[in-house]
Amino acid sequence: MDNLEKLLEKAANKLKAAKRVVVLTGAGVSAESGIPTFRDAQVGLWEKYDPAELASPDGFQANPKLVWDWYEYRREIVRNNKPNPAHFALVELEKKLPSVVIVTQNVDEYHRSAGNKNILELHGRIMENRCFKEGRLLKENELNHSSIPPRCHCGSYVRPGVVWFGEALPSNTLSEAFTHARNCDVCLVIGTAGVVQPAASVPYYAQQSKAFLIEVNNLPSALTSIMNVFLQGKAGEILPKLINLI
Numbered sequence: 001m002d003n004l005e006k007l008l009e010k011a012a013n014k015l016k017a018a019k020r021v022v023v024l025t026g027a028g029v030s031a032e033s034g035i036p037t038f039r040d041a042q043v044g045l046w047e048k049y050d051p052a053e054l055a056s057p058d059g060f061q062a063n064p065k066l067v068w069d070w071y072e073y074r075r076e077i078v079r080n081n082k083p084n085p086a087h088f089a090l091v092e093l094e095k096k097l098p099s100v101v102i103v104t105q106n107v108d109e110y111h112r113s114a115g116n117k118n119i120l121e122l123h124g125r126i127m128e129n130r131c132f133k134e135g136r137l138l139k140e141n142e143l144n145h146s147s148i149p150p151r152c153h154c155g156s157y158v159r160p161g162v163v164w165f166g167e168a169l170p171s172n173t174l175s176e177a178f179t180h181a182r183n184c185d186v187c188l189v190i191g192t193a194g195v196v197q198p199a200a201s202v203p204y205y206a207q208q209s210k211a212f213l214i215e216v217n218n219l220p221s222a223l224t225s226i227m228n229v230f231l232q233g234k235a236g237e238i239l240p241k242l243i244n245l246i
């Protein structure tokens with residue numbers, strides 16, 4: 001049995017015995033769906049822009065049309081692709097174990113469309129629209145498309161329903177994620193560079209509560225040093241193998 005198989009078995013045994021599992025996912029879990037990660041170099045028109053610049057209120061105010069177009073480009077990619085085996089393996093995990101909570105940094109809603117039920121979306125949803133001034137969620141028929149970005153009936157621009165850099169995460173969702181992390185037996189961290197805060201604190205709360213930490217990533221991340229098991233590889237390949245052992 002090679003080293004990866006031994007590690008898979010060790011991780012599967014811990015998951016099998018777990019009463020409460022928290023799964024933290026990042027852009028890497030959707031990479032095999034064709035959704036570019038934040039780490040991936042931006043392509044084409046977006047090559048010369050830093051995502052963290054575009055994904056911010058200042059970036060939007062400086063150039064609302066550019067940021068709106070970037071989100072429309074990303075929405076099209078999400079619409080034209082679908083969940084991959086990594087997402088479906090997590091649906092199986094939720095079915096097999098007594099309690100699994102998916103805490104995701106992703107805004108593509110692929111965990112929901114794959115079939116997971118217990119999901120905490122820390123950074124919002126890319127398909128949703130909000131009034132830039134009021135923050136209110138807007139229905140499609142409330143958007144005035146005579147400009148780009150569209151405008152809310154209050155006259156302010158419409159923005160995507162995601163949490164930008166420099167904006168607070170939804171407080172209830174975040175505190176629920178931290179509470180689950182503090183009370184879990186196993187924390188499974190998949191496809192995240194572990195850089196963006198406060199999301200990247202979830203595994204640290206699990207560690208403080210003596211949970212067993214497992215990471216799935218094709219490269220080491222900022223979190224790998226605190227992991228009990230690091231399963232190196234693509235999430236779409238590793239997760240089905242891992243879940244099949246449970």
Ligand code: BV8
Binds near residue numbers: 028052162193220
């Ligand atoms: C906030 C939505 C405060 C938008 C996103 C300490 C504490 C608090 C804040 C900070 C702090 N330090 C710094 C900050 C500020 C900032 C921050 O974290 N900056 C970073 C750059 C240092 N944080 C914030 O601004 C947050 N807000 O704290 O506000 C506050 C409080 C009160 C009042 C006002 C303000 C808000 C952060 C949320 C930003 N929004 N998304 C959008 O999508 O457009 S973050 C966005 O980037 C993603 O959602 C995701 O979270 C992040 C990218 O991270 P990853 O998911 O890790 O993806 P990445 O591409 O980086 O890496 C991919 C990984 O997958 C890699 O490891 C790769 O190896 C791996 N991989 C690739 N392919 C595969 C794979 N793994 C497996 N299989 C594969 N096939």
